[in-house]
């Protein structure tokens with residue numbers, strides 16, 4: 001039992017790993033002629049979310065990626081990868097532009113969660129996420145979401161309403177952080193490993209629950225190899241989804257989430 | 265400690281025994297029946313106390329007009345999460361409900377609508393698969409029958425004991441709200457104390473019209489968590505209804521005693537066209 005606990009928590013540790021590539025890496029490596037676009041045209045620009053357009057192989061796509069940065073300085077600037085309402089609003093603005101030009105959307109998700117602060121609340125962190133869920137449900141273009149690191153709750157889901165949900169083998173996706181869960185349940189955040197186990201947050205769990213559609217194996221592969229496998233899969237998926245009439249695409253997207261849940 | 269009273273129509277009088285309720289704000293003790301008569305507003309200081317789902321519905325809908333839907337959908341324990349089964353049992357006892365939301369069709373001043381009311385007495389109104397499923401079904405059936413939806417919201421957020429299933433309910437319900445809206449139907453959200461976390465980040469903020477009760481706590485991140493992570497001192501009235509109104513996130517704050525009138529007025533304004 002104990003080793004199993006360490007198993008789930010080990011994934012959390014790996015998913016958060018300081019050197020693990022986040023959105024920025026995948027965008028740079030996968031997308032040609034990338035142009036980054038800034039700002040939500042409402043209030044500001046959030047460096048925790050990178051968004052823009054570029055070519056995937058030789059076709060245009062819109063890409064949105066969460067990024068926490070490498071150096072301490074960059075991490076401060078990017079709020080350690082925790083998006084503010086401006087980040088979600090920028091993402092939505094770019095996704096709507098993608099819809100207008102019938103361009104598929106790729107989202108890379110990796111963040112401990114939406115930024116938690118007074119200003120974020122003042123500017124409607126909850127509303128920003130809610131708006132993305134609502135709008136993404138109706139966006140008339142294929143959306144592929146990939147969890148590359150830690151998929152932290154609503155802040156991750158805000159880029160996670162999609163037609164195909166992918167997770168890297170060692171990524172996690174959870175309703176609450178194991179630390180948060182442990183401190184609420186047992187008033188002891190050091191019990192995070194037990195909480196991680198109880199939450200069933202690994203890519204393998206989520207695949208089993210049919211919450212995600214695909215796991216990209218990491219094994220002992222290099223980042224470059226993982227990125228290349230991911231790229232092939234994304235291209236294949238976009239090709240599949242692009243063949244669908246828009247009505248079918250949206251119906252299937254609705255159904256994909258509609259069927260999730262277990263009740264009596 | 266302020267025990268939550270069970271005002272459940274489906275209970276007989278013996279179970280509905282009268283006790284004194286202490287106001288958390290002013291300390292005044294009021295018998296539960298009198299307090300209930302006063303819509304759970306403290307007669308001494310005017311503080312709003314939390315209302316159960318059934319009381320909430322009775323406060324606004326026409327007498328005898330309620331037809332409950334999907335009343336047998338209930339939570340299971342899909343992850344065998346430590347302590348969840350016991351918490352569900354306790355929640356059922358505490359709230360007199362079998363799940364944290366009551367859904368159905370009703371009339372308000374004779375106008376038919378679909379309604380849901382969450383109950384903070386049931387695991388803090390948290391949303392697991394069953395709550396998500398019930399609300400989704402309500403929006404789906406309202407879309408089919410072209411009914412406006414009124415939702416009385418109170419929730420601590422997603423129910424972590426159901427792990428990823430509970431997170432995904434946010435997307436699921438959002439999809440149903442979207443379809444209801446695309447078909448040209450009205451959704452009015454009434455935010456009551458407290459409305460937080462994943463609920464604020466989904467259907468609480470997706471109403472065509474968003475009403476809040478005075479002083480209701482409404483936010484995404486928990487105030488204590490914000491204080492701990494940022495070290496900032498929270499401003500006076502932070503995350504209260506008045507704070508959200510000031511920052512432009514809700515349409516209006518309405519007195520509980522005027523809520524029925526306002527909802528009825530909104531419904532009328534959306535039915536009578538030129």
Ligand SMILES: [Zn+2]
Pocket residue numbers: 287288289290291292306307308309310311
């Ligand atoms: Zn009082």
